[in-house]
Amino acid sequence: MVLVNHDPFALWSASLGRLHSSADRVFRELFPEAMRPAGPRVNLSASDDVVELVAEVPGYAPESLHVRVEEDRLVLEGGAEESAEEGSDAPPRRARFRRAFRLPFAVDAERIEAHLRHGILRVTAPRLAQTAPRSIPVRTEPN
């Protein structure tokens, strides 16, 4: 005789998931799923001399994430890179995404740093060093 287990996992976690914490609820209201751009959730912040981008990218390998500057935007792309060999510990490939963020000031693309830890990507982009103030000579027209 075969006993079929129809519902192996009573959906406790689904109901638990609806008891969202207040913090999460606030974020959900501010950024409803439909309004949110495709791709990971991010926090973007800036000081006077650095821009910091923090993105939730669980499961993405470092080589599948790309950060670059395109004009006045910081662009984050990820996904679609095949994980290593079969049977490796790599989780299944992750969805491809692209997000772009307008920068509050010009950044030094050569000095951008990106660190991935526990599925959180943290990008710091230092402000482009100001070029020496250029004084514009005022010339008098010869009479």
Add this chain to the structure above:
Amino acid sequence: MQNGQLSKGTDSDAPTARIAPRQVLREAVDGFELELELPGVAPESVTLDVEDRVLRLEASPSTEPSAEGLRPLLREFAPTGFAARWRLAKDVDEERIETRYRAGVLTIRLPRREPERRSIPILET
């Protein structure tokens, strides 16, 4: 992993909000695989235990230092902890549950118990 140990107190003194993680459940012939997204959580901050056939997960986020004087420009998430429970199927072998963690993703393998074979003696009367 701690089997059969429920750490008391973690619910009440939880410093951060806890939500259910995004999850994918796959079923194979020999068991189940539960994949959980736990961004920002170090593997050592995850507690997983089983009691009365209920698998329970709790995880706290690790905080990373940010540069000083940052002003938020866009804020889509806050560091969160995670909590969830699953009632295990009767045929899941609790003793052989395995986990692996990689890049903020925790994969829990829940193997099915080997079917018990019992030979029934044929009695001649």
